Amino acid sequence: MAQHTITNRPSSPPGHRRRLPYRYWVAVVYVLGLFVEIMDTTIVNVAVPALAAEFGTTPIHTHWAVLGYLLSLALFIPASGWIGDRFGTKRVFLVALALFTVASALCGLAQTLDQLIAFRILQGVGGGMLTPVGGAMLYRAFPQSQRAKAATAVFGVAVLAPAIGPVLGGLLVDTASWRWIFYINIPLGILTVALAATVLVEHREPHARRFDIAGFVLGGTALTTTLYGLSLGPTLGWTSPTIVAALICAPLVAVAFVMVERTRSEPLVHVALFRDPMFRIGNIAGGFLIGGYLGLIFLLPLFLQGPQGQSALHSGLILLPQSVGALVSSQIAGRWWYRHYGPRPLMVYGALLAAASGVAFLAVGADTDPLVTAALLGLRGLAIGPVFIALQTATYATISPAATGQAVAIYNTQRQVSAAVGIALGAAWLTARTPDKAEGVDPVSAFHESFVLVSILLLVGALISARIKTADARATMDPPPEPPTRTAGDVADPPARLSAREAGDDGAHPPRSST
Numbered sequence: 001m002a003q004h005t006i007t008n009r010p011s012s013p014p015g016h017r018r019r020l021p022y023r024y025w026v027a028v029v030y031v032l033g034l035f036v037e038i039m040d041t042t043i044v045n046v047a048v049p050a051l052a053a054e055f056g057t058t059p060i061h062t063h064w065a066v067l068g069y070l071l072s073l074a075l076f077i078p079a080s081g082w083i084g085d086r087f088g089t090k091r092v093f094l095v096a097l098a099l100f101t102v103a104s105a106l107c108g109l110a111q112t113l114d115q116l117i118a119f120r121i122l123q124g125v126g127g128g129m130l131t132p133v134g135g136a137m138l139y140r141a142f143p144q145s146q147r148a149k150a151a152t153a154v155f156g157v158a159v160l161a162p163a164i165g166p167v168l169g170g171l172l173v174d175t176a177s178w179r180w181i182f183y184i185n186i187p188l189g190i191l192t193v194a195l196a197a198t199v200l201v202e203h204r205e206p207h208a209r210r211f212d213i214a215g216f217v218l219g220g221t222a223l224t225t226t227l228y229g230l231s232l233g234p235t236l237g238w239t240s241p242t243i244v245a246a247l248i249c250a251p252l253v254a255v256a257f258v259m260v261e262r263t264r265s266e267p268l269v270h271v272a273l274f275r276d277p278m279f280r281i282g283n284i285a286g287g288f289l290i291g292g293y294l295g296l297i298f299l300l301p302l303f304l305q306g307p308q309g310q311s312a313l314h315s316g317l318i319l320l321p322q323s324v325g326a327l328v329s330s331q332i333a334g335r336w337w338y339r340h341y342g343p344r345p346l347m348v349y350g351a352l353l354a355a356a357s358g359v360a361f362l363a364v365g366a367d368t369d370p371l372v373t374a375a376l377l378g379l380r381g382l383a384i385g386p387v388f389i390a391l392q393t394a395t396y397a398t399i400s401p402a403a404t405g406q407a408v409a410i411y412n413t414q415r416q417v418s419a420a421v422g423i424a425l426g427a428a429w430l431t432a433r434t435p436d437k438a439e440g441v442d443p444v445s446a447f448h449e450s451f452v453l454v455s456i457l458l459l460v461g462a463l464i465s466a467r468i469k470t471a472d473a474r475a476t477m478d479p480p481p482e483p484p485t486r487t488a489g490d491v492a493d494p495p496a497r498l499s500a501r502e503a504g505d506d507g508a509h510p511p512r513s514s515t
Helices: 015-019 022-043 045-055 064-087 089-109 113-141 144-175 185-199 213-236 241-263 271-275 277-305 312-341 343-363 370-395 401-432 443-465 470-477
Strands: none
Touching: 022 045, 022 064, 022 089, 022 113, 022 144, 022 185, 045 064, 045 113, 045 144, 045 277, 045 312, 064 089, 064 113, 064 213, 064 401, 089 113, 089 185, 113 401, 144 312, 213 241, 213 401, 241 271, 271 277, 271 401, 277 312, 277 343, 277 370, 277 401, 277 443, 277 470, 312 343, 312 370, 312 470, 343 370, 343 443, 343 470, 370 401, 370 470, 401 443
16 A cells, blocks of 8 residues: 655644744754754864864864765765655654764764764764755745745854854864864754654655665765865875776766766756756856855864964954855845846856955965954955855756756755865865975965965856856846645645645644645
8 A cells, every 4th residue: 555645743732832833843943953054064164273183183184074074964965855755754854863963972072083084974964864854844834925934044044053153163162172062062952853853743755756876876986086086185195096096986987977867767866957057057156156165164264273373262253254244245135136136247246256355365374463364254255145145046047846856955965065075175285285295385375375276166156157147047036926826736845845735734733644
């Protein structure tokens, strides 16, 4: 007998659930989980020098504690849709959050760098399932006419969490220990698990598609060999047999991955979506833009705590204006600029300004006033905010509603891959240009060269963004029309396919059972 969608609605919900509509409980749970997961992508950056001192290595060799997390995020984001459909979104969300919390505790207890990297990879497995599955529950709970409210809350967290991460991480490193940047996740994780177990209801798709094992293995192999080659090339030597093999293997496996996915009826990644010009250009441009932006974010704490001699807390505070600037300009761009000018000028000029601000760090030396550094970062944040608002909006501009969920999964995977590659490139160049690898190069100059490299990625992203046609994004620039009446054949917005009954739910109660 076919398995049907399960959405267990409690017969007598608690009083607090009657006072607050169900959709808001889902939003609270998702925002809490999202906050912890996103914050962990930046909180470790300011602790890298402390980790290096703890484990007796150089700061640049600890970057796999960051890359390992991003790697497992990228691997499990595309697989999370199938996992949620197969085992139920509530169950998977709880398991993912519990895994993330336990892995956080293990990271704090790590006694070697290898242990820390392994536990960070485990942490990323939980985080990779947490965000997409939680997003599916969120969009399922909100009716279409109210999903803009949900998106606003999610975007606020996506900007706020990276801003808090470096400051909180710096405070914990300076006043307690680097281990507390992981221990702090434990009470937040337990609280969110308890709340989620109480208020969420289960949902499982009646006919979960078959898992694309070949796509998962090939995609993971291509990504892992790429990062391995880029990261260890400067250390082992670019002519080392293992590095040469990794860098040759990576593109070959990537081509095999694309060929396999094109032949699958239910692929892990729907590569056919790249036939859409806006989606293709948006993802390619986004790869360079995200890699360039996050590459510098990784390098700056090393520079501030290395040549400049700042404390972990001070480096976090110096980084804060960048996130504040991005938050302010993104709100203005989302409300006014995008509607009037469209995506291309925001992406092109914003990326050019962000690249210029990165090059301006050539004037920042070991003795530069921290206020000057903070001001440059504030300008960089103001420039980059409109870029990412326009990028995310325009990328989906011509994607059909039925394919939006698949497009979101691809974009989120690309975002993590681009972040990992950007960090790996910056770290590789910095390693290759350190005094013990390159004679006559002082540490400040090595950082300056790395800053220019990641800024070039932003410049390339700006040039690719110039190919975007404003006319193709016109529908996203106009005020949204009144939502049409749903029919049984309609498919909801990302990231989850909704049943006809769920799509018409007002969100005040848990979704109705489907039989």
